[in-house]
Amino acid sequence: MPQLIKLSGQQLFLPVYHLVCNEAPPHIKHLYQTRNEKLFRQDLDYLLKHFEPLTFEALNATVLQGKSLQKPGFFLTFDDGLREIYDVVAPILIEKGVPAAFFLNSAFHDNKALFYRYQVSVLIEKLQQKTVPDSAKKLVAQTLLEKQLLKPGDLKNSLLAINFNSRDVLPELAEILEVDFEEYLKTQKPYLTTAQTQELIKQGFYIGAHSHDHPEYRLVSLQEQLKQTFTSIDFLTQKFNLPYRWFAFPFTDEGVSRKFFVEIFKENKVQLSFGSAGLKHDSFPQHLQRFPMEGTLQSAEELIKTEYVYYLAKAPLGKNKILRR
Ligand SMILES: [Zn+2]
Numbered sequence: 001m002p003q004l005i006k007l008s009g010q011q012l013f014l015p016v017y018h019l020v021c022n023e024a025p026p027h028i029k030h031l032y033q034t035r036n037e038k039l040f041r042q043d044l045d046y047l048l049k050h051f052e053p054l055t056f057e058a059l060n061a062t063v064l065q066g067k068s069l070q071k072p073g074f075f076l077t078f079d080d081g082l083r084e085i086y087d088v089v090a091p092i093l094i095e096k097g098v099p100a101a102f103f104l105n106s107a108f109h110d111n112k113a114l115f116y117r118y119q120v121s122v123l124i125e126k127l128q129q130k131t132v133p134d135s136a137k138k139l140v141a142q143t144l145l146e147k148q149l150l151k152p153g154d155l156k157n158s159l160l161a162i163n164f165n166s167r168d169v170l171p172e173l174a175e176i177l178e179v180d181f182e183e184y185l186k187t188q189k190p191y192l193t194t195a196q197t198q199e200l201i202k203q204g205f206y207i208g209a210h211s212h213d214h215p216e217y218r219l220v221s222l223q224e225q226l227k228q229t230f231t232s233i234d235f236l237t238q239k240f241n242l243p244y245r246w247f248a249f250p251f252t253d254e255g256v257s258r259k260f261f262v263e264i265f266k267e268n269k270v271q272l273s274f275g276s277a278g279l280k281h282d283s284f285p286q287h288l289q290r291f292p293m294e295g296t297l298q299s300a301e302e303l304i305k306t307e308y309v310y311y312l313a314k315a316p317l318g319k320n321k322i323l324r325r
Contacts, residue, residue, distance in 0.1 A: 004309065011073060014074065020089050033296055040092065063288065077100060081102060085192060103247075109192065116170055233245050233247060245269065248290075
């Protein structure tokens with residue numbers, strides 16, 4: 001690892017997670033492989049062995065003032081503002097002395113609403129129960145067909161293909177399957193509450209915005225992208241009296257224009273923003289790319305080494321920089 005860092009010249013490593021759990025909750029279970037507590041602790045031990053945990057100030061100094069790092073450093077971030085941040089992640093990070101930032105959606109904070117992808121996962125979970133009659137499954141297929149959302153394969157495929165623009169079908173499907181998202185929010189409480197968030201801030205963690213209701217930015221207009229971004233940032237800065245303004249893209253920043261970045265960085269409206277394209281640079285230095293640690297049970301060592309090898313392989317081709325048009 002030290003050799004890979006030295007060869008690549010990449011001293012800054014930014015892992016991104018959503019949650020840590022020993023059993024994935026229904027709203028996430030069908031979307032991606034989560035990391036459990038044991039694996040997360042091993043991730044941290046590996047990171048701490050090869051990188052220094054950076055403070056908020058150190059990260060800012062490196063990115064905004066161009067101060068070079070004396071030693072390899074890492075900074076942890078978590079997207080979607082899930083309750084497991086408070087229940088599982090924060091206590092481990094405090095124990096290990098590792099700072100982190102958590103990115104929240106203004107529409108979902110305090111369990112006000114459920115992200116449409118999480119609705120999809122809850123519906124898939126219900127579909128897999130033996131209690132659902134075939135007639136209900138047929139009606140789900142018919143509804144999807146009428147809206148041209150029925151895909152080849154099982155219903156799970158069609159549900160997973162639903163995006164921000166077709167999400168209006170979900171309440172209809174929920175009614176057919178007798179799933180009550182309001183009730184789910186009340187009983188499961190998937191998201192952080194205001195009180196929990198205040199406590200996390202008091203404990204020294206940082207929070208940032210993650211859009212209002214988590215659209216795929218490439219599917220919405222520039223105007224909507226900016227509205228989503230500023231609505232969530234203004235909500236958090238006002239509610240929690242934050243002296244900084246950070247933003248992490250929902251899903252991906254792929255296809256997001258140069259104009260968007262020019263707008264958000266104007267007058268310091270956003271100080272730092274985060275994507276998740278892996279170990280890469282962006283044409284906007286204030287926009288940092290993070291490496292996704294989830295979706296696999298591979299060890300941090302395997303994941304991070306592979307990413308550095310990949311970076312080195314692409315370097316002669318000039319493919320480590322994202323250009324914006
Ligand atoms: Zn997200």
